[in-house]
Amino acid sequence: MSKREPHPPESSPVAGEGGSLLRQTILEYQAIFDHAPVGIALSRNRRIQHANRRFEEMFGWSHGGLEDQPGSVTWATPESYVEVGRLAAQRLARGELLEIEREMRRRDGSTFWARVRAMPIEPEHPSKGATVWIIEDITEQRQAMQTLQVSQHELEARVKERTEALALAYAQLRRETEERETAENQVRHLAEHDALTGLPNRRLLELRLRQALHDAREQGGCVAVMFMDLDRFKTINDSLGHVVGDRLLQQVALRVHQCMRRPDTVARLGGDEFVMLLPGLSGAGDAAMVASQLIDEVAKPYEIDTLELRVTPSVGISLFPDHGDTPDVLVGKASAAMYQAKAQGRRSYLFFSGQTDASSSQRLLLENDLHRAIERGEFVLHYQPRYELASGMLCACEALLRWQHPTRGSISPVEFVPLAEESGLVVPIGEWVLREACQQLQRWHAKGLDVCPISVNISARQFRSLELLSMIRSVLDETGVDPRLLEVEITETTLMHNTEETLSILGQLHALGIKISVDDFGTGYSSLAYLKRFPVDLLKIDRSFVHDLVTDADDAIIVSAIIGLARSLQLRVVAEGVETPEQVDFLKRRGCDEVQGFLFSKPLPAAQIESLFNLRY
Numbered sequence: 001m002s003k004r005e006p007h008p009p010e011s012s013p014v015a016g017e018g019g020s021l022l023r024q025t026i027l028e029y030q031a032i033f034d035h036a037p038v039g040i041a042l043s044r045n046r047r048i049q050h051a052n053r054r055f056e057e058m059f060g061w062s063h064g065g066l067e068d069q070p071g072s073v074t075w076a077t078p079e080s081y082v083e084v085g086r087l088a089a090q091r092l093a094r095g096e097l098l099e100i101e102r103e104m105r106r107r108d109g110s111t112f113w114a115r116v117r118a119m120p121i122e123p124e125h126p127s128k129g130a131t132v133w134i135i136e137d138i139t140e141q142r143q144a145m146q147t148l149q150v151s152q153h154e155l156e157a158r159v160k161e162r163t164e165a166l167a168l169a170y171a172q173l174r175r176e177t178e179e180r181e182t183a184e185n186q187v188r189h190l191a192e193h194d195a196l197t198g199l200p201n202r203r204l205l206e207l208r209l210r211q212a213l214h215d216a217r218e219q220g221g222c223v224a225v226m227f228m229d230l231d232r233f234k235t236i237n238d239s240l241g242h243v244v245g246d247r248l249l250q251q252v253a254l255r256v257h258q259c260m261r262r263p264d265t266v267a268r269l270g271g272d273e274f275v276m277l278l279p280g281l282s283g284a285g286d287a288a289m290v291a292s293q294l295i296d297e298v299a300k301p302y303e304i305d306t307l308e309l310r311v312t313p314s315v316g317i318s319l320f321p322d323h324g325d326t327p328d329v330l331v332g333k334a335s336a337a338m339y340q341a342k343a344q345g346r347r348s349y350l351f352f353s354g355q356t357d358a359s360s361s362q363r364l365l366l367e368n369d370l371h372r373a374i375e376r377g378e379f380v381l382h383y384q385p386r387y388e389l390a391s392g393m394l395c396a397c398e399a400l401l402r403w404q405h406p407t408r409g410s411i412s413p414v415e416f417v418p419l420a421e422e423s424g425l426v427v428p429i430g431e432w433v434l435r436e437a438c439q440q441l442q443r444w445h446a447k448g449l450d451v452c453p454i455s456v457n458i459s460a461r462q463f464r465s466l467e468l469l470s471m472i473r474s475v476l477d478e479t480g481v482d483p484r485l486l487e488v489e490i491t492e493t494t495l496m497h498n499t500e501e502t503l504s505i506l507g508q509l510h511a512l513g514i515k516i517s518v519d520d521f522g523t524g525y526s527s528l529a530y531l532k533r534f535p536v537d538l539l540k541i542d543r544s545f546v547h548d549l550v551t552d553a554d555d556a557i558i559v560s561a562i563i564g565l566a567r568s569l570q571l572r573v574v575a576e577g578v579e580t581p582e583q584v585d586f587l588k589r590r591g592c593d594e595v596q597g598f599l600f601s602k603p604l605p606a607a608q609i610e611s612l613f614n615l616r617y
């Protein structure tokens with residue numbers, strides 16, 4: 001340990017018995033001082049007085065080498081020495097113990113970390129006596145602590161990473177579960193609903209109908225099934241296009257839905273067919289009231305883009321328990337009643353009655369027969385002459401189709417043309433009409449007659465058929481007819497739909513030399529600007545305006561306006577359905593170019609019309 005023995009207190013006697021005790025005590029403290037496992041040093045006036053072995057070893061000094069060295073030799077930096085000195089002075093002055101961890105310096109300049117404790121030898125007079133410094137090398141502890149901290153940080157980082165990964169995986173799982181649930185709901189919804197209107201479809205209707213019948217059997221009460229179809233919807237769809245048709249159906253669906261109560265179901269079976277299920281009614285009277293409200297609501301005008309459209313519904317009703325007790329039977333009977341309502345005059349409702357089956361199956365039979373009518377040669381064309389008002393000369397004739405049904409006799413085109421439109425049969429039938437008209441022209445020509453042009457009706461669906469132009473070209477080629485003898489009539493509604501495509505078709509027809517007339521003019525939605533762009537030759541005023549022309553001021557104004565319009569666009573104008581000399585007078589005065597109607601001639605078979613050629617009316 002130290003070169004010097006510790007000095008006994010000057011005032012204490014060391015001799016005698018007391019002296020030997022003191023000596024003994026000193027020796028004991030000396031041994032503790034020398035062998036303490038921590039570094040201990042005494043300092044006074046900032047200089048080291050004694051340091052034990054451990055202290056010297058820690059700081060790399062030889063035995064006794066630190067004595068009288070300034071305390072600064074043990075501190076890592078002068079700043080640290082000053083700072084600790086200040087701190088120690090404050091603490092010790094208050095009689096407190098200083099305990100800090102600092103970096104210390106060995107003699108060779110290397111450093112290590114130590115826990116430093118300092119305390120005054122005389123706590124009552126701290127500034128007077130020496131200070132004891134106890135130094136513990138904590139380099140390994142700190143390293144272990146650092147290592148521990150690093151691994152703890154790593155662990156925390158890993159835990160954080162894992163937690164985040166888990167959170168992500170959980171969120172992903174939740175998303176996937178939600179997506180799967182949404183997809184499942186969508187699939188279920190799609191399987192049970194109609195994509196266009198969002199209404200329940202046939203499948204869901206059947207489920208609900210079964211449930212309603214079950215409840216009605218248990219609790220009593222009446223269930224009504226209403227089958228609704230929109231009159232002439234096909235014509236709107238074909239002439240104004242599917243987009244307009246679809247939007248119309250969506251608006252109809254909304255209105256029907258609004259007419260129903262909460263427990264009712266509105267389903268769309270497809271096309272323009274809707275079925276309503278009304279459970280818990282007290283009887284037929286309730287159903288009749290709903291049907292009548294429904295018809296009024298659905299028949300109100302619809303606004304689609306700039307168009308104002310109207311459709312009228314026909315509704316058939318069947319009741320549980322009166323008409324059946326299964327979904328199939330009830331829907332079938334409501335549908336049969338609907339066909340009968342349609343046949344009896346549209347925009348009405350009818351309850352199922354025993355005869356309705358016959359009427360709907362007749363419609364089906366008629367549709368079947370229509371398929372075979374061309375092959376069986378049951379169609380024939382009649383011709384109605386058109387006269388020029390100024391000269392009274394026959395100037396053209398309109399080909400009008402007649403169906404000679406083998407058992408039902410002559411069937412009006414008003415009855416079968418809409419059926420043919422719906423089934424698409426109007427395309428081959430239209431081709432037959434054109435070929436027959438052209439062949440007739442050739443037959444008259446062959447007879448040496450001075451023929452007049454023939455006008456042929458082209459339906460909306462036929463006009464949109466891709467083969468129309470090639471069909472007309474090949475019929476003209478085949479028959480060798482001069483295209484200038486051919487006129488096509490398209491309705492105003494057909495004209496206004498899909499105007500760019502219409503313009504192109506009309507342009508090509510016109511380029512062939514074929515004349516174009518607009519039929520039923522005044523009933524559609526023409527805009528002047530379009531009318532001007534189309535290569536149209538003739539406007540045919542709808543016969544509904546001509547009919548009351550003399551008695552109805554509005555009709556008179558409309559007819560006069562159409563004639564004025566045709567004039568300003570340099571188009572010829574024909575009045576259809578002229579039946580009285582008064583109408584002729586009016587039309588003459590307004591400057592109408594041509595007339596057609598029963599007053600002059602009904603549509604006649606070809607053999608009779610030829611005798612009128614070159615004659616005045």
Ligand SMILES: Nc1nc2c(ncn2[C@@H]2O[C@@H]3COP(=O)(O)O[C@H]4[C@@H](O)[C@H](n5cnc6c(=O)[nH]c(N)nc65)O[C@@H]4COP(=O)(O)O[C@H]3[C@H]2O)c(=O)[nH]1
Nearest residue numbers: 400401413414417433457458459577578579596597598599
């Ligand atoms: N009340 C009255 N009616 C008169 C008078 N003059 C002529 N009519 C009728 O008015 C209709 C004129 O034909 P539309 O307007 O093209 O109307 C035609 C046309 O839209 C369609 N149609 C007729 N033939 C064909 C055809 O070959 N193809 C196509 N797609 N439709 C046709 O059937 C509709 C009805 O034809 P039809 O029964 O022959 O009826 C004809 C004709 O008989 C009159 O003074 N008073």
